[in-house]
Amino acid sequence: MKLGLGLYRHQLDLAHYQFAKQCGCTHLVIHLVDYFRSAHNNRSDQPVGDHSGWGLAGDPDRPWTYEELAAIKGEINKAGLELEAIENFDPAHWHDVLLEGPKKAAQLENVKSMIRAAGRAGIPTIGYNFSLAGVAGRIKGPFARGGAEAVGMNGPCDIPIPNGSVWNMTYETAPTHGTVPSATNEQLWQRLKDFLDAVLPVAEEAGVRLAAHPDDPPLPVVRGQPRLVYQPALYQKLLDLHPSPSNMLEFCVGTLAEMANGNVYDATEAYSRQHKLAYIHLRNVRGKAPFYKETFIDEGDVDVLRILKILKHNRYNGLIIPDHAPQMQCAAPWHAGMAFAIGYLRAALQSMN
Numbered sequence: 001m002k003l004g005l006g007l008y009r010h011q012l013d014l015a016h017y018q019f020a021k022q023c024g025c026t027h028l029v030i031h032l033v034d035y036f037r038s039a040h041n042n043r044s045d046q047p048v049g050d051h052s053g054w055g056l057a058g059d060p061d062r063p064w065t066y067e068e069l070a071a072i073k074g075e076i077n078k079a080g081l082e083l084e085a086i087e088n089f090d091p092a093h094w095h096d097v098l099l100e101g102p103k104k105a106a107q108l109e110n111v112k113s114m115i116r117a118a119g120r121a122g123i124p125t126i127g128y129n130f131s132l133a134g135v136a137g138r139i140k141g142p143f144a145r146g147g148a149e150a151v152g153m154n155g156p157c158d159i160p161i162p163n164g165s166v167w168n169m170t171y172e173t174a175p176t177h178g179t180v181p182s183a184t185n186e187q188l189w190q191r192l193k194d195f196l197d198a199v200l201p202v203a204e205e206a207g208v209r210l211a212a213h214p215d216d217p218p219l220p221v222v223r224g225q226p227r228l229v230y231q232p233a234l235y236q237k238l239l240d241l242h243p244s245p246s247n248m249l250e251f252c253v254g255t256l257a258e259m260a261n262g263n264v265y266d267a268t269e270a271y272s273r274q275h276k277l278a279y280i281h282l283r284n285v286r287g288k289a290p291f292y293k294e295t296f297i298d299e300g301d302v303d304v305l306r307i308l309k310i311l312k313h314n315r316y317n318g319l320i321i322p323d324h325a326p327q328m329q330c331a332a333p334w335h336a337g338m339a340f341a342i343g344y345l346r347a348a349l350q351s352m353n
């Protein structure tokens, strides 16, 4: 198994690459969407936002190009690391794929062009969230050991999504008043199927795996909109929609542990046995959605060592990253939190080998 870090857009620089290398990472996952333009998001932290979301999405007229992806990959390789995945599409490039809007066909072409660009640049994976409400309703507080600041949820989130927004970001600066009408669960699954049917053949040809994150937070409805993968068994429904080697999972252990049904060990066993894990988000939590708190990796409800043993038994040899970590009380809260998580995982992996 390989160990890596996930870096936000504003962290794509030599200092962060060196930090990852110094932690013992060999691989990176990068975000190209900037979630931190909004004033209430602190750049040292993970984005939380409020019901107005994370801020403005990117430039709708500029899908990622081969040139920019190759340049970023070149810098990462120069620092002695591999670029394993890009995490998340930009709502600016595919909002009407999610919302079944008038630009759907053109935006499916956007997505195809970005998959081809990633493949040509030698980036093997793109992670995505097929989600209308996105990561909504989270709160921050001193939830982890010693009062370390972490995120969590303390009840459902029902505020409707304003027009011109999706997945916690604004893609239209002057939208018409009103809110996004609720889709049905069947409609949303059909949109996902349309998406997979359109882009998976291109992904296969480009040598790129599309990796689906489960709905975080995992609830059947958030902001009046249905969710797709909010129970472990629903990941199987997603895989069965399109039997392609590029139809894979961004397997988020923390989110799976927050789910009300099933259990995270059975889910890890079932999907790693099928070799459907493109890469893994590994963190710990306490409680179940909509009442849960993120914790340090060695506290909380999840037996992380048991997860690693299941993965090893099923010969998982892909990448593990801590998707989030609590902020530690010091001059570099994000760095300390990540270094602690990576150190723990590195020791665990070494002791198993």
Ligand SMILES: [Mn+2]
Binding pocket: 213, 216, 252, 254, 255, 281, 323
């Ligand atoms: Mn995750």
